[in-house]
Amino acid sequence: MRTSRKNILLYLFSFILVIYMSYLIFGGVAKRNSLNKSVEYTDAVIVDFSSGPRMRCYLDYKFFVNGKAYHGSGKYYSKSDTLSIGDTVVVVYDRTNPNNNKVYRDYK
Incomplete structure (x- = not known):
């Protein structure tokens, strides 16, 4: 049971980390593209x-x-x-x- 709980927490943490990294990467790209279009x-x-x-x-x-x-x-x-x-x-x-x-x- 403990292993299952640890796995769930690990997957949840990994999922949140991927979402956060995607936000940083794509948010930066969107800002750069907007700046390039309307500089x-x-x-x-x-x-x-x-x-x-x-x-x-x-x-x-x-x-x-x-x-x-x-x-x-x-x-x-x-x-x-x-x-x-x-x-x-x-x-x-x-x-x-x-x-x-x-x-x-x-x-x-």
Whole structure:
């Protein structure tokens, strides 16, 4: 009986993991495709720098579309970048959903 319960839990965990991984993969592909179809370019102002998992550095930026502010973040290469808070960077965003955005150099 215990083996059966363990097997059920293992199958359930595996199923949930597959669903989650599929969501991550296909969700990312859908965002990328939407961005490619409706891409717009604008300048954004760097408002902060932050660090994420594995001590990776990110730049946080803000830009405006039709008077509304949007935020995003992109990779910051601390060894080669000479960016400061207040500098501008080019960002790309989805015309239909400006929350789907990234720094132009990460988009290429």
